[in-house]
Amino acid sequence: MSNSKLYKGSLTTIILKLLNESDKMYGYEITQKVKELTKGELKITEGALYPALHKLEADGLLDVEVKKVDNRLRKYYKITENGEKESSHQLSELASYIATMQALVNPKLSLE
């Protein structure tokens, strides 16, 4: 992942959130979706994405489905029931982190 070290800790949250909102996605599609949603601000490198996907798969938070597309195999990732629970847990943790940071960085804004 480029841009900032700050984003690194949120990679699994981003992946789980995206997969929670769609039926299934493949690795490259995830990188493109993040790029599109953040208007190119956040670029996930392959070297960061796949270790995160494989870890989530090993933890049972993601499931895999392989399909043949354009005469080659494509691996799709789908969120599991446990993954959905983990996603909402991580998102609430992230929201609380953002609120805490807001209170520290911009106290006036956080009071509003």
Next chain:
Amino acid sequence: MVKLSLKEIRFIENYLIKNEVKYWDVRLELLDHIINSVEEKMTNKGLSFNAALQEVHQGFGNNLKTYVIYNHKLMKSGLYADKKGFEKFTKQKQKELGRKYRNQAIKTFKNNMLNYKFIVEYLAFSGLVLTVFQYFPKITVFSGLLILMLPTFYGFYHTFEEKALKKSLSFNMVGTFSILYWSIYNLGLQSLTFFYEKTEPKPYEFFVIMLVIMYQFLRSSMNLYLKILKENKALYKLKLS
């Protein structure tokens, strides 16, 4: 949208094979990603095939290095990508697969413990082993090793029979699991021969208890093995279709 030719796709696949991505089940995900990414860079950035491929290499963590060769007094130079990123990718995948199978084996083990059919089977096996042990202790203990090695023999048989299992990381990993149980048992037997060489009778009781305990792990490892075998065969069939 630019579409890569079959020749270009083969070039990428051969490059991966030459650069230590020897397992086909690891390569399939890399290949699809690289093709998608190269096509997108060629379309949106107007890059050449080589330039787009270089960018993808960097994304995976491969370093681009300059090479210089002398050929008939002429010096040629160029760029090549090392395999550092792909090696890391494979190692990391291997580590996570190991974790995934360990979790699955624990889950199967727990399910077996709650399954009355398995409990009956386990009690029957334990009873049989303990009865035979009363009459033939040495034979029981050494036959135990062969029983624990059954998934490994099964694995060897399938590796020769099934193309799907050749150079498959998932099958390699599940095979390692089955070797683990009998290796521990075998190590114990070797130690027994070494440390109790002149002692008679030898403490075979320890091994028969170990065999009875390990039978549960053997069965969960066998279940996992059969599951991965089925998945791999289906995936390979899809690859060839």
